[in-house]
Amino acid sequence: MKSFQASSILIVDDSRPFLMLMGKMLNAGGFHNLHFAISAQEAFALLGIDGASPSESMAVDLVLMDVMMPVIDGIEACRRIKDEERFTDVPVVMVTFKDDMDSVADAFKVGASDYIIKPLTQLEILTRVQSILYLKNEIRRRKSGEKEILELAAQLTTAKQSLQQLDKTDALTGLGNRRHLDSLLAEEWRRGMREALPVALIFIDIDDFKGYNMEQGYPSGDLGLKKMAAAFVAALGRAGDVVVRYGGEEFAVLLPNTDLAGAMAIAEELQGVVADLDIRYAKGPDGWLSVGMGVAAISPLPETAYHTLLAAADEALTFAKESGPGQIRASERG
Secondary structure (H helix, E strand, O other): OOOHHHOOEEEEOOOHHHHHHHHHHHHHOOOOOEEEEOOHHHHHHHHOOOOOOHHHOOOOOEEEEEOOOOOOOHHHHHHHHHHOHHHOOOOEEEEEEHHHHHHHHHHHHOOOOEEEEEOOOHHHHHHHHHHHHHHHHHHHHHHHHHHHHHHHHHHHHHHHHHHHHHHOEOOOOOOEOHHHHHHHHHHHHHHHHHHOOOEEEEEEEEOOHHHHHHHHOHHHHHHHHHHHHHHHHHHOOOOOOEEEEEEOOEEEEEEEOOOHHHHHHHHHHHHHHHHHHOOEOOOOHHHEOOEEEEEEEEOOOOOOOOHHHHHHHHHHHHHHHHOOOOOEEEOOOO
16 A cells, blocks of 8 residues: 555645745645646546546545636535545545635535635644545455455355255266255155155166166266266256266256156157167176166145155156066156
8 A cells, every 4th residue: 555645646726825835834844746727617627527538637535626716616516526435435526715614515515525614734634634635544444344245255255155056966977866856856846845746756777776886887888877867867858957966876866846657658759769879788788788777756835845755756767677687667656
């Protein structure tokens, strides 16, 4: 932060002798970065106001403004300066005679920060200028600190959101994970209850995936999971339908506003999608990797929780796996 003495001060007064006096007194106090204007119009030109180019204007930390000036008086000049966003935090101090305090009151209304009464003494002008610049720098320092705190808070919020997103994202496939499914399912369950709509869920488990990994290697297994994830996402037609990696070799497909018949139809489509991938596996049905699916659909009721749907789909998947590879089974719950 620059020292008070390095501050840029603009003095505006229609009396050249007064300008010279002010300059002498401020110089005596170590203030040398001084600028002078004999009228409001000249001050505007220096500051880049009223048609002057802001890019060519000077920086200023404090304006000392005479109240009584011809054409444009100090009050109107103060108003125009404070109307500029660039000078919102620049203090404008009015210089006036003791018998003109009504004008000072008007100046405060348009944004003046303080006033000084003529005739001036060197001690008074230096003390007042130093106090005003100290206050300005302190306000700027605090605003800077507040800005840093706000920026830090925003960064922390962004980081927290990113961590929350990562917490609900499967690193391998980029799909949502089990936590993400729990969150979405709870939301859809409440919506289904409000609007009397069924909610369906499909559990998908890759048949003998451990054997496939042993035969083909884990990199091939990871690639197979990625291929299936992308294919499932591409196959789902509605914006509200969501596929997640539930864990290991399991996927789950959430289908809002879908009854059991509709969910079974989508399961059959997904079964075909897996077949079209043609992921070779010698021990699989027809020599390719297959999946088993458990399908459930329930219309939510106040006395039921969404875990009921999870349990129903899991039971159906268990039945499908017991029936052999590549099977689809529906839950009897609903």
